[in-house]
Amino acid sequence: MAAKILANLIIMGSGIMVRAFAQAYKQALNNASKSGVAQETLQNAVHKVTKTMTEAEARQILGVSEQTSWEEVLKRYDTLFERNAKSGSFYLQSKVHRAKEMLETVHKGPEPGTSG
Known part of the structure; x- marks a missing residue:
């Protein structure tokens, strides 16, 4: 009960x-x-x-500002990419690569024939 x-x-x-x-x-x-x-x-x-990376995230990953020249961005990319290749961090290496790709699209501007 x-x-x-x-x-x-x-x-x-x-x-x-x-x-x-x-x-x-x-x-x-x-x-x-x-x-x-x-x-x-x-x-x-x-x-x-x-899962798209913003321009701000890409700049933060590479440690560059909007005023940084494209040549400096590429130097920074090469340094970080090689450093992560040696340490064996594929994840960080891919983040660095994606950041460069994102900034590359910003640097080149919209592709011909596309609106944007």
Whole structure:
């Protein structure tokens, strides 16, 4: 008899907890949408899904600024690429390569025949 009462209390308590959690979650979403956090989170999620590197990320990886000449960017790329080739970090080496590719598209501008 006591076990049955205890089981009923646990089930009722967990139901109350689930409803309270759902209500708190709804309120958090509502607050986030009012403050603009939801839009920023959505943009970050889209960026992560597409896995495209931004120009700012590429510059940060190579350690260059917008005023850095293309020749300096290439020197920096060569240095970092070779350094990571020696240390065996393929991940970092690929990040450096992707950063150079991204900045190369910015340096060359849009391809003929494309809008952008």
